[in-house]
Amino acid sequence: MMQIxxxxxxxxxxxxxxxxxxxxxxxACCVEGEAGAPLEESELAxxxxxxDAFAPYLNEKGLAEIEKQGLFVKGLDGEWETPIIDGKExxxxxxxxxxxxxxxxEKAHREGKIxxxxxxxxxxxxxxxxxxxxFAAVNYHHWQICDSGCALGEELxxxxxxxxxxxxxxxxxxxxxxxxxxxxxxxxxxxx
Numbered sequence: 001m002m003q004i005x006x007x008x009x010x011x012x013x014x015x016x017x018x019x020x021x022x023x024x025x026x027x028a029c030c031v032e033g034e035a036g037a038p039l040e041e042s043e044l045a046x047x048x049x050x051x052d053a054f055a056p057y058l059n060e061k062g063l064a065e066i067e068k069q070g071l072f073v074k075g076l077d078g079e080w081e082t083p084i085i086d087g088k089e090x091x092x093x094x095x096x097x098x099x100x101x102x103x104x105x106e107k108a109h110r111e112g113k114i115x116x117x118x119x120x121x122x123x124x125x126x127x128x129x130x131x132x133x134x135f136a137a138v139n140y141h142h143w144q145i146c147d148s149g150c151a152l153g154e155e156l157x158x159x160x161x162x163x164x165x166x167x168x169x170x171x172x173x174x175x176x177x178x179x180x181x182x183x184x185x186x187x188x189x190x191x192x
Contacts, residue, residue: 017153024148027101036082
């Protein structure tokens with residue numbers, strides 16, 4: 001465990017290796033699980049603001065569920081999350097011709113329709129951030145459906161923190177990430 005600014009960061013970010021392997025997992029993280037993706041309070045307004053721009057990218061099932069549940073819901077833990085369809089996929093999930101799950105919000109972003117990529121919890125995965133009153137805990141989350149991502153990360157020798165570099169910078173900033181890289185270098189966990 002290390003402290004960077006007001007975060008406590010798990011050593012697993014430096015020691016574990018990971019690269020998402022969509023060809024093997026088919027985007028299961030968008031479909032599996034007992035709840036939707038965690039949302040930050042600030043993201044609720046972004047969902048409302050950008051809905052008209054990303055709605056055309058969503059499928060009928062997702063749109064119908066949004067009509068019923070709304071753009072976001074309170075989870076059993078009292079935190080905001082994305083709604084899910086019949087206990088399965090996120091309402092923002094879309095599928096390509098090969099059956100791979102992806103994010104309709106992110107597709108709208110890639111096509112220049114919105115300036116918001118997607119919820120930060122999705123962008124950070126397999127890292128999860130738990131906010132406490134005085135600090136945030138930054139942890140690696142191992143989920144069996146991501147075993148192919150772990151195997152590919154090991155094959156490519158890419159630590160988790162490097163795989164999610166863009167998302168970590170988005171969440172915590174350049175200076176925070178530079179400190180993490182410095183710690184990794186000092187500990188011998190920096191790859192080129």
